[in-house]
Amino acid sequence: MRSYIFIILFTSYLFSFSQSGTVVLTGKVVDAESNEPVEFATVAIKSKSTNNPITGVTTGLDGLFKIETDATDFYVEISFIGFEKREIRSFSRTGQNVDLGTISLGVDNQQLDEIVIEGEKSTTEFRIDKRVFNVGADLSTAGASALDVLSNVPSVNVNIEGQVSLRGSSGVQILIDGKPSVLTSSDNGNALGTITADMIESVEVITNPSAKYEAEGTSGIINIILKKEERKGTNGSISLNTGVPHNHSLGLSLNHRTEKFNLFTQLGAGYRELPDKRRSVNSNLETDTTISTVGTEYRNEQFYNFILGSDYYINDFNVITLSGNFALELENQPSTTDYLMENDGAMISQWQRTETTEATNPKYQFELQYKRDFEDHEDHDLLFSAIGSFFGKTQSSDFVTETTDGVSYQDAQQKTATAFDEGKYTFKLDYTRPFTEQFTLEAGSQYLINDVGNDYSVENLIDGTWVLDESQTNNFEYMQNVLGVYATGAYELDKWGVKLGLRVENTDLETILTTTNERNDQNYNNFFPTVHASYKMSQTFSLQSGYSRRIFRPRLWDLNPFFNLRDNFNIRRGNPDLLPELTDSYEVAAVFNGDQISLSSAIYHRFTTGVVERISFYENNVNVTQPENIGTNNATGLELNGKYEPARWITINGDFNYNYYDRKGELEGVSIDFQANQWSTKLNSKFKLPADFDLEVTGNYRSQFETVQGEQGDQLFMDLGARKKVMKGKGVINFSVRDVFASRIERNYVYQPTYELYSRSLRGTFVTLGFSYGFGKGEAMTYSGGRR
Structure with missing residues (x-):
């Protein structure tokens, strides 16, 4: 804090004397x-x-x-x-x-x-309504996916399940090149694994989005900007990776540009294994009975990815882009879990549950975009885009439960089948008109159609015959249409600027369980005002402030009441009656850029109504968790980011976020009223060593924090990365170790008067070695292809 005060005083001095x-x-x-x-x-x-x-x-x-x-x-x-x-x-x-x-x-x-382009730009760029983080030089993401890149971005966290959060909140919308994508719409965002570190130019973190953006995402927007080669001629790169656990991939990127055409393509294929060591304890305090589980779940994947697109420059003012992306994952999930039932410390029964799951997951997306520039000003343009995407899953699972000791309790055979299809169509029109060099008006609209079907069935083997379990079988259909219109006006001078906006959205949601004919129809309108301002006090010190209203609409997996029976004592399901969250977000930020040190800080406040939190319900020793709307949350936080270059061969980046929150609500007739806090920090050090060696070390810590029913455990882990240039810089050897000490453990505790729950998950250490070679005017890159 003393350093921060010193910076304010120092920059005020500069401001007073630097104008003459x-x-x-x-x-x-x-x-x-x-x-x-x-x-x-x-x-x-x-x-x-x-x-x-x-x-x-x-x-x-x-x-x-x-x-x-x-x-x-x-x-x-x-x-x-x-x-x-x-x-x-x-x-x-x-x-x-x-x-x-x-x-x-x-x-x-x-x-x-x-030359080899390293993309090593300024870590932070402040703009009137967002921050831009360049990620081109992150060594620990070599051979990694977009999720690993995001885990290195200040303010962003990625948990062991691949869930992305911004400033500790998971209500974040992820865009690709400013648009929704099939790769960001599946469960937990894990499909981002098909976007790889080498494809990403930068990441925009928008904590208070303007009205131009869709209002979805209560804690803001993360916009992933992909690279698009702009140099004429044929350029490309090829890469090969291997790793432990099994992580092998081959990638090729090509770009050919002429005066009229820009043709780009990326291909990738590979195989990887993702073990997940899990442990849980369900304790019934009324009967003194506990059920413990321990086992390893595997997700083994073959993955293939193909991107093809072209820009056609009709003339200097008109360009059409047509692109397609196809990805295919073939999953195999052999898993074994051991169970132990005890009463008052004495063993009653032991059994083992094995799973064999196979799944085919196709994903594809097509986009048509037209951009019209006008002669009077470089920022005067009209942009229309139409995006169609599809994500499917055809999955079959076989479960066998056999008693290994004690009383025969759970012997059974089950099989499940899932047929999941999601179609998503987005039509968007944006118009930007600068009336003067200072004043710019933006207006536009967006129509989003999301159509989903999930057909799920469970069968039990009874006396040698497979019998359909109708109580757990159903077809869930989900249709959501959102129409939004917006307008913003920005007035910006050399020293200061202000931007005002308003977005109006209508949401029409319909869900139906076709077997039981249970319906849930919702139709509502929302207004989303935004205000942003910036002031440049001097060449080295700037201020920003902003307000926005955001919404988090329940997604398919939040609403669907049926889930996989992988662990029949710890079941997750959705809640078809779930309502959206609404958040008012306020922020004031400051940035100082010096020769050797850059610092930014932000004070923010978020007030959320209809807070969605996963709640555990316990009956007959079975833990069932489902999302519920639990009251309100008042959160106030402080965020600090810094970059220090004490010498040309070393760069240190630091990130600290503190969040204090006040929860109020009601759960099953019991009042919720408590205050708590959480904090996280990240320290990244980059070293340029002799003989063209680069080294990177990243340490992360997230504190324990209180939840409605218990607490989430803390995390401390470290990543390493190294790079060696070869072949006059056209080739690069990459080496990375993620979670060096296998300490990135997800722990969750539930404390209730009649029961207690504990769960633990560990992915472990991942080691990757890769080689990449750039040809033409291309750059050496690294491709990994699949999930993280």
């Missing part, structure tokens, strides 16, 4: 051969005496730049990957303005032969 001798430099950077603008070229102000950088910017889409400095003895350096550097040491000055004119950059052929 400011020089403003402008210019345009172009390709010497084509005379086309060079986007995102680096323009740096450097000291003539030390050659150290003083400040810098990047060029816009039109190649233009504007940069300010208070220095008096400096020169300008312009650089971009694949081009020769330009230094400008003499220039004419008119008052406080310097016009550098058009600056041409020639191609550096030697650099193109040797």
Whole structure:
């Protein structure tokens, strides 16, 4: 806290004295051969005496730049990957303005032969309504999936089940390139495993989204931006990975660009094993009976992924994109669980339950997008997109339960069958119009159709005949349509900006259990206002604030009352009567960017009604958990992020989040009223070593926190990553160890007057070794393909 106060005082001093001798430099950077603008070229102000950088910017889409400095003895350096550097040491000055004119950059052929793009940009970029984290240099995600990348992003946590949370809340919406995707709609977000670390350019964390975005996601939005090669010619990369437990994959990425077309494709295939060591204890305090389980669940997968797409540039102002993504997973889940029943410490019965499960999971998505740019302004555009996606699961499971000691209690044979289909269609229209350089208006609409069917059956072997268990068999149908319209207005000057917006959404939801004809129809309208503001106090210190109203609509697995009987003493099911959560979110943030240190902090508050929490119901020694709407939650938090570069060979990134919450509600006639807190921290250190070696160490800690019925245990774990460049930088050898000490353990406790529950889950240590090679002007990458 003392450091934070010092930063505020220090930047206030800078603000007071840094305005008098400011020089403003402008210019345009172009390709010497084509005379086309060079986007995102680096323009740096450097000291003539030390050659150290003083400040810098990047060029816009039109190649233009504007940069300010208070220095008096400096020169300008312009650089971009694949081009020769330009230094400008003499220039004419008119008052406080310097016009550098058009600056041409020639191609550096030697650099193109040797370069590997590492994507090592600033860790944090603050914009008026979001933060952008570049993830291109995360070594511990080598050979990993999008979930592993997200686990390295400040403010974001990924638990052992693959559930993504933002600032401790799981009510987060995940987008890909600003749009919903089939890869983010399945259970727990695990399908994000088909997006790999090498495919990701950056991750946008939007804790208070503007009205432009769909209102889904109470704690905000995580938008994954995928790479799309922009250099002309044919570029690509190939990679090979292996690991322990079994984790083997091959990936290929290709891109070919001409004046009119940009064709991109990615292919991947592999096999992996995901063991999960589980333990649970159900204690009946009234009868002094306990049932303990211990076993390992396996999810063995073959996976295949194919992406094909093309941009067609009709002319300078119109472009059409057509893309498709197909993924296939073939699952095999051999699992064994041992059970022990005791009464007053004495063994009554022991039995073993084995499972053999096979599943075929196809996923595909098609997208048509049209973008129209207008001549009067580079940000004046119209964008229409239509997305159709499908996710299916055909699964069959066989369960055998046999007594191994004591009283014969659970001997039985069961089999289940699941036929799951989800179709999702999104139609979106966005229009952006800058009326002046300061004022911009956005407006648009979105219509989302989600149609799901889940046919589930259970059969028991009775006297040698398979008999349908009608009490556990049903077909669940789910249809949800959401229509939203929005408008935002932004007014932004050099120092400050404000953005106001309003979104209106109508939700039409229908669920039906066809066998029992149980229906649940809901239709409701919601208004979602948003307010954002930013103020740049100086070159190094900025402030942001925001307010938004968000919604969390129950998803299929929250509503479907039928679940797999993998463990018939610990059953999870949905609640078809579940209502949505609504959250009002407030935030004030500050960012300081210095030469060696960058710090950002945020104070936030969220008030949520209709809070959804999984509740345990205990009867006949069986624990059944289902989501319920449990009252309100008032949460106030402090978040701190920092980056420190004490030397050119070391970078340290830190993240700390503290959350205090006040829960009120009612459960089965019992009042809920308690206050508690939780906190988490992450420390990431990157080292550039001799002989082109890079090393990365990441430590994570999440505190214990109280729940409505008990508590969630704490977690402490560490990841390692290493990289070695070979073949003049065209090849890269990657090595990573996730959860080095196998300490990332998920523990959950339930304490009730008549029963207590304990569950434990451990994935263990994953080691991956990979090699990747980039050709053309491509970059060496790493591909892993499947789930994390």
